[in-house]
Amino acid sequence: MSESGSGSLPVLLVPANLTKQLKVSLDLAGWRDKAKLIARPSQSIETSSLQQQQGQDRNLDLSRYLTMALLPVEPFLHLPCRRSSDSNSESLLSLQDFIVSLERMQENHLVDQLRAMVPDQTIQSTVFLKWLDASAFATPRHLLALTPLEKLREGLTQFLTPYLSSFLDHSQQKQQAQPSLASDIGATSASDLLQTLISSIPQKWEHYSDFTLLPPGAFQASPWPQILQYLITLDQKDDNHNPDKKQGGILDRLETLVQEALQSKHIARKAIIPVQDVLRRPQIRPLTGDWGLHNRYKSWVEEPDLVLLEHQQIGQESLHPPTPEQQRSLSSTSTTSSTEGSSSLINMDQDLVAPTAENFKGAYWAETCQNQVWYRWAPMFTMFSAGNITEKERVANSRPIFDAKDKVVVDLYAGIGYFTLVYLVHAGARTVHACEWNPWSVEGLKQGADRNGISWSSYHKSPVVAGDAAAEGGVGQSMTMTTIFQQSIATRTVQKKKKKAVVPAHDTTSTTTTAPTEGLLGNLVIYSGDNAQWIDSFENQAHHVNLGLIPSAEPGWVLGVRALCPDQGGYLHVHHNIRVGEEEAFKTYLVKSLQDLFKTWKSPVLSESGEGSLAQENGWTVEIRHLENVKSFAPLVFHYVVDVECRPPNWSPSA
Template sequence: MPVVAIQTLDRRQVKACKTALEKSGHFDKLRGIEKDGNGFLIFTNKTGDYVDLKTIAITEFPELVDLKPSLEIMVVPDDKHKTVLDVRPSSNLKSAVRSVLESLIIPSLSTERLDQIIKRLPQRYYIYGQFLLLSSSSFESIPEWQSLAQDDLAFANKFYQLLVDRLKVTHIAQNAPIPDDDDNAMRKPTHLVCLYGDFGLDVSHASILAPSREHIARELWAATRQNNICQTWAPRYTMFSRGNIKEKARVLQFENVESKTVVDLYAGIGYFAFSYAKCGADLVLCWEINPWSVEGLLRGAKANKWNAQLVQHDEDWVIESKKDSAPKLVVFLEDNRYAISRIRTAEEAHDLKYNISHINMGLLPSSEQSWPIATELAVLSSEDNVALHVHSNVAHSDIDRWSRNTGLKLLHLISEFNPGSCVMPTHIEKIKSFAPGVMHICGDFLVKKM
C-alpha cells in the first residue's frame, strides 16, 4: 500500500514537521526521514492509493497548518524502500575504505591523513548490481589521496582491487555532470571516469553513433529496479537519474492509460515509457536517437517480460496483427520529427486510428522543440481528450509564468490543426532540484478537442 509523506525543500522545517507529526501520532518511526534530492521526505503512518488521495489537502494534517507554505503532500509507492537499498549510507563506504587503507600498511599514511580521506568521502554512493558508482567528489578529488597515488603508481589499482572485494562489486566508476552543449543532444555521460574493471571496448565517435554488436556485447550493463520496474543502461553511453523515481511513480497512477496508446517522444532507456506500460497501456510508441539508450530500453523491456519491437529509421514499420504476439512497446531509433509521418502512414495502411491518450516530452532543459509534434499527434488521436506532459528546467520564481506561457503556446499550436480546441493546465509537478534556484518540473496540460 502506498504511504503518504510530507516533502519539504527547507531543511529548517524538517524538525518542526517531525515534531508536529509525533505529537499527533502521525509520524512513521520505521520509515522516518529521507533525503530526497535537495529536499526531504518526512513519512507519515497514513496509507492509501493515489486516486483516493488526489484531493488530499494539508488540512488532513491540522498540526501542519502553520508550516503549509513550504510543505507538499505526496504519495510514495510501498516498494520505494526496496529501491533505496541501491543507495548506501556513507558509513558503509567509509568503513570499507578505512579497512582497505589500513590493510595496505602504507608507512606514509598517518592516522591524521587517513582521517582526512575518510572525512572527505561522499555522503552517498550507488551500487547497481556489480557496479559501484561514486559521486564526482570521491577519491580522485581528495588531496591526501592524490598524494598517496603520486608516491606509489600502483597504489590506486591495489586499493580498488581490495575495495571491490569488500563491497562485493566488480566495477567502479566516478560520476560527473552530463555535458550540456549542442554536440550532446543524446545526453551522453562522456565525463564518467572508469576507475576499476573492464567496461568494454574503447569509446569512439563511431561507437557512440553506430555501435557494433561486439561493442554492445562487451559493454558493462548496469541494472536496478524502481517501483518494481527493471531498468538497464550502459553507464558510459547513457545516463540514469534516480531522482526521477517520484515522477515515474506518479505516471503509474495516471488515469485514461489502460487499453490506450501512449507516445513518448524522448524515451531514453524507458524511464517513463515503462511506467505507462506497467500502468496498462496497450501500446507505447517510443522515439529515441541514442542507439545505446534504445538497446537499454529493449533489454529492460525483456527483463520486465514485455514484447518490444525495434524499428530502424531506414526500415518500414511492420505492424503485428496477431494479438498474442503484438508488442507492448514499439521503439523507433530515429528523430521524433518522423513521428507524425510514421503514425499517419500506419493508420492509412491499416485503416485504423490510434487512441493516443498521453504524450510524454521528457527532454531537459526544455522539450519545446517537440511541442508542434505533440499537438499534431493530439489531433491525430481518436481520443477527445489528450494529456500532454511537458518537462522543463525552470527557475522557482518563474514556474507559474512558465505554466501560463506554455499553455498559451500549446493552444496556439493546436489551433492550427483543430480550431476551437482548448488547452487546460491541470498540474505542475516539481520533480527535483536541478541547480540552485532551478527545478526540474513536469507540466500537465489537457487538450480538449472540438
C-alpha cells in the same frame, strides 16, 4: 596489541545514573548520530561473556552498568586496541587512563572529543572503555553491522597504513632533489596523512544492482592523487621484479577492498556532462570491474594522456595517440579493427563508440529495478536518472490523469524507457510509441523491454551514403553519430516475446507501488533517430504524450499536439525546468502556445450546416490539471512536469 577488526566495537560502560548525561555528551562530542546503540546490557549483551572478558580482578558490579554506548568505530581504527584474547586487566580500561594514553600518542583531536563527552575526571574514572566482539550482542544485530561507508573507511585505513611512512620519506626525497617542486600534501606525520585521506572519502554515491557511481571528486582531493600514483609506482616495480607472481598486486587488492566495502563489482567516478551534448551522454572514469571493450579507460589517477571517452569530441585531432600498452589492450579486447594505415586513438575511439551489434555485446550493461520495473543501460554511453522515481510512481498510480489502460501512449524522448516501461507494466497501455535518437539508449530500451517480458518492434533508417560500405547494410567504421541520425531508408526489426507480465523476485529500489496486473502487457514500438521524422507513424493516435526532455521539451510541443487523437484528445505531460517564482508565467505561456498549435495542426470542426465554419472560435480546450515538482535541477531551478488536458470541441467523458 592487536588492531580492531570489523567484528569488534569500542564500547563505553557507564553507570546507570549517568545515562542522561551520556546522551547529552554524545551530542556535544558530535557522536550522537553516529553512536550505534545506547541500551541495557541485560537486553543486548550476554553478561556472562562480558564477565569472562573483563577479568575477575576488577570485581565490577555489572548491575551498576545498565547503560552502554557503542561508539563510532572510525576514530579508533588507527589506534592499537587494548583488547586481548586472555582475561587480563588490560582488556578493560577506565576512560581516564585511556585519555592519558591518547595524550602520550598526541591524539589531541580524539582526546578533546572524549573530554567533551565526559569532562569530569572523577566521572572519567567510573566510565570504562572496552572492545567487544559483535558476536557478544544478541539483538539487534543490524545495529552492530558496519555501513558500507564505515567498511570502506576501515578497509582503506588498514590498507594504506603500511605505505604512508615510506610515502612521506619518498616525497621528502623528491623535494630535496628538486627544490622547485612544490608539495601540497600538507601532512608531516603518517597519522595526520591518514586522517586527511580518510576524511576526504565520499560519503554518498549512487548504487544499483552491481554498479556504483561515485561523485566527481572521489579520490581526487589532495593527497589522494599522489598516494595513488605512489602505489602504482610500487606496483609496477613489483611486477618488474616478480613477473610470475600469482597473487594480485597493490592496485588489485585496492580494487577488491573497495568492491567488497561497497558491495559492487563495477565502480566508476562520474564527471560533469558537457552542456553542449544534446544526447546527455555521461562522462565517467571506470575504477573497478570488467568493462569489456572499454577496460583501457580504467584508472585511479587522471593522467593527461588518458582522456575520458569524450563522445562529443570523436573525430577531432586533439585526442592523444595511444600508448603501445593501450594498443595491445585494444587489440585483445575489441572485435573491430581500425581504419587501414592508422592506429590513432581517434579511430579506435570511433570503433568503440559506434553503435554496432559487436560493441553492444562487448560493453558493460548495468541494471536496476524500481517499482517492479527493470531498467538496463550502458553507463559509458547513457546515464540513469534515479531522481525521476517519484514521477514514475505518478505514472504508475495517479488516476485519472494517467488512465492509460488499453490506450495509446507516445513517448517523444524515451531514453532507456524511464516512463515508457512504466506505462506498459503498471498503467496498462495498449501500445507505446517510443522515440529515441541515442542508439545506445535505444539498445537499453530493447534490453529493458526483454527484461520485463514486453514484446517490441523497432524501426530505424539505414543511411544511404555514396561509396560508403554502410549503405550495403552494415555499419561503416567511419560512420559518426550524425551520419546515423541522417537516415532515409526505413527498416523494421521485430522482437517476439511472450507478453505475460514479469514480476521481479528482487526489487532493489521498490516502493509501495502495486505489482503489475496479471495477464498480457501492451506492445512497444521503438523509433530510432529524430522524433520529427517519425510523426507520420503515430499522428492522431495518442491519448497520452510524454515530453520528457529537460531543460525544455518545447521543440516537441508541436509533435505532441499532432500525435493526440482528433476525436478524443488526451494529456500532454510536459517536462520543463522552471525558476522559482516563474511557475505561473510559464503555465500561461504554455497554454497560449498549445492553443496556437491546435489551431494550426488540428482540422477545423464543421458546423451543423456543414459549411466548414468553426463550431467554436478557439477550437480545442487546453487546461492545466496538475503541476508536479519532480526534483531540484540547479539553485532556484526545479524540474517540473505539467499535466495538460487537451480536448476537442463537443467532447464529453462518456464519448
